[in-house]
Amino acid sequence: MTTTRMASPGLDSRISLTRGRIQVDVELTAAPGEIIGILGPNGGGKTTTVLALAGVLPLEDGHVAVGGETWEGAGRRRLPEERHVGLMLADPLLFPHLRAIDNVAYGPRSRGVHRHAARERAREELERVGLGDLTHARASELSSGQAARVALARAMASDPALLLLDEPLSSLDPDTRARTRSELAARLTAYDGVTVLVTHDPLDALTLADRLVFVEDGHVTQTGTPSEVLRRPRSPYVATVVGLNLYAGESDPAGVVTLPAGGRIVTNHEGAGPLWATVPPTAVSLHRQPPEGSPRNNWRLTISDITLQGQSARVGMTGELPLTAEVTLASVTVLGLQVGDELWASVKATEVRTYPR
Template sequence: MTLEAHVVVQRGSLGVDVELSVGDGEVLAVLGPNGAGKSTVLRVLAGLLPPDAGRVVVDQEVWDSTDRHVPPHQRSLGMVFQDHLLFPHLSITENVAFGLRSRGMRRVPARAAAGPWLDRVGLAGLGDRRPGELSGGQAQRAALARALVGDPRVLLLDEPMSALDARTRLAVRAELHRHLGDYAGSAVLVTHDPIDAMALADRVVVVEDGRVVQAGTPAEVARRPRTDYVARLVGLVLLPGTGTGAQVALDGGGLVAIAEDAAGPVFVAVRPESVALYLERPAGSPRNVWPLRLVAATPHGSVVRCDLTGEVPLTADVTATSFAELGLAPGADVWASVKASEVAVYTR
């Protein structure tokens, strides 16, 4: 089963123009900041929003084109919403059976068919409860069962974990991973959390301002981000520049030495943990040393993330111990150094 879509739609001042392709059993993550148009794309795929142009085709069946719009209830799809949207007046079993009932199954067989799904998502025995009586994680599992119960061709997940607390999110993510592995149709996951995308998706498209800015496997996107947004998400400092031999002249000024030769427009990516800080210019004259100023320091787990300005704006992660030993405070002048071998370079 495949989903091919070209979604063109104007939402207020945001023009969305996104092309997607999802194969059999594949999970595509649509990653992007809030307001980038991700959910709009998903609503178009669901049929809740007719596109201004473009087309949506599933297994050669046209769902949307210039002269055709299949209403949502005639599309073979399941959708999981951010805040589960379980019907508050129905029991969990009735919620899960809803799709079967509305597609014509009688009440009793529909309830019977819902049972195994409750078992699969770990809600056995909770079928008679109302959504209000479930925890957030349980409700989201029920919502997943409700979306999957009809064995739809397309599964749409709209920020399915953003309403959960961190601990629950971890557990639900693991289960979702398992269910998506079993799922034979095409799945589209919209998220602003790169960990969701990395953990669950086979491929990622990054959407900013209504356009696809990067596409690839999660590993590719994580290793070689092409926008500041993705770089920040995956914890990299991204510096555009022009390569000449073994060094890159940054667009913002400054030179960065690299391990391999590069030519033409490139991205330089630096991991914060590979940046070392000193109070004095370090001995041994490493090639990448810059005098910078510390503008902000925020604790980040066992490290302190230091934002630096100057010739080469960087972010450095130093251990809390070293941070204390150096006696750093915002406004301090420091020397930052990075080994050339720790610098990633790839063409723009």
Template sequence: MTRPRSTTAPTEPTGAGTRTADGLDARLVVDRGAFRLDVALTAAPGDVVALLGPNGAGKTTALRALAGLVPLTDGHLRLDGVALDRTPPESRPVGVVFQDYLLFPHLTALDNVAFGPRCRGASKADARARAAAWLDRMGLADHAGAKPRRLSGGQAQRVALARALATHPRLLLLDEPLAALDARTRLEVRGRLRRHLAEFEAVAVLVTHDPLDAMVLADRLVVVEHGRVVQEGTPADVARRPRTDYVARLVGLNLYRGRADGPTVRLDAGPAVTTGEDLTGPAFVAFPPDAVTLYGERPAGSSARNLWRCEVVGLETHGDRIRADLTGELPLAADLTTVAAAELGLRPGAPVWAAVKATQTHAYPA
């Protein structure tokens, strides 16, 4: 998904000097006991990069290393061509929005936002003027005098974002910025955040567990597992061609690896799958759960080129559908309606036949 990007640099609430912008060039190597993070990140000014990965993958460690809160064991960190490896956190041109926002409870929204400019040497009057301009830009001018306890979750998130942006950072770090919001507020705030990031002229790095947040907010996804980058690309590329089980689950696809010979992919662990592509050599094959048709008995006359005998392991509600977790000749996930699940009498242990048409699969080089 392509985010709209301003064709001209946005007007700052207060004057910001022009500068040559080179963006982010980093190789983050951090040793923490038995865990080693080794992640390369590059981004041009205006880019939003989302770091995705399972718990313990190293995403937050990477973010803290960029902020200077965790020292590098090796590697480098350059921002706009300036090395920041040994620069203390408070001297880096970096803004951070923490997961819980960490607003000062005794300060008003205005003074929370003014705190950053004051720390950077601005006068009290100038800092408050900048803060007022940022709150107005965030649609919070009427809440300038409110303390955090009187703000909603969405309002607090915007105050935290304004505080991070008020120092004109060249790198904006967002640590699960929507995680503390309820579903309804999250939808509204995600849209606002998307617009603000589209106007941000420097580099933004977002850590999130939510694939929708990543797909909507980011220009590029970087997937980290066990401290290493396992896949990166545009949201569309990653969603269409997952390369690990984690990414496949994230985007909701069944994923297998094998060796292709024409339209047939012989899986490393399992049967052959007939696909719509013509490949040779190591390959992945993927298909969505809703491409799977289930039968109580072996179907006669089915046009599906792929048919496997399976057994139901578990069932769960998935949106307005039922997702069946299957094992057998080919372990897979299948989505079907509640009515179809009832008609098939699905339950753990029930035998089923699973069929997938070749045209509904997608094969690509491994």
């Protein structure tokens, strides 16, 4: 007996295809109005997933259904121009000879909307992204942040059922990025379709997305709300994104976790078995001499890298276990930290979080 799969009113998809050396097999579902953030390392399959959703890449297996309509699968396939998709990329790709209002009106015009109605729709979208006073500005007269908002307005002007944002803020400087992120968040709040956001920036994902999907080597390694992922990362890449040290190990009844490479972490965990252990970089103390006091974890490590971040620094270390500490710039100066130095790192057992693997 064959069971007919019923498409959900939002996004219901399984993207399965081979592109170059990578085999992608990713399931994505979302409710109407939901924002899905896709993160992962370069070459992991993020952009391939988005291009398949848009219809640019054909599936070898799987399906894409949006709003209860099957776009691909079961022997049928809509071409990209037949899919109700809005697309925004890192490069706004505005037509330089057109004014902002006509760049935005291009979307509905390409779908057969009358010129006057398309311009009115474009004017409305430019107002909604805070650019109502720049409707007649040419692309060359816009700042990078304004151009990005025009691109967003253009993507929304055709009322897409599925909005695809592929690194939409990556080309902006930090200040412009923060302002544009705020405008993007405000506009997406009023959008009742499904949004798929691909980004490398944890802040973009954590502040914009309702749910995060991590794609590594063509497969989903973790999914969950931002708070769930922050509490319990389940791969080294995810831990890096959320800023935690993550270890997979085996705990003995006393709460001592042994890592595959032989390192040991003392925790307050009770009971033996496989588990994950996380250490916040801010919980790591650095010392030139063996530390005194209560820390139950003390490791002699070697500095591998030092990265400045505003008024703090992240110090990467190797040795008994890999470890990243976050310290103040004053601490870097006082301790005279340099790549290649050996030093002591300490962490209290109470600062180590554990959860089952």
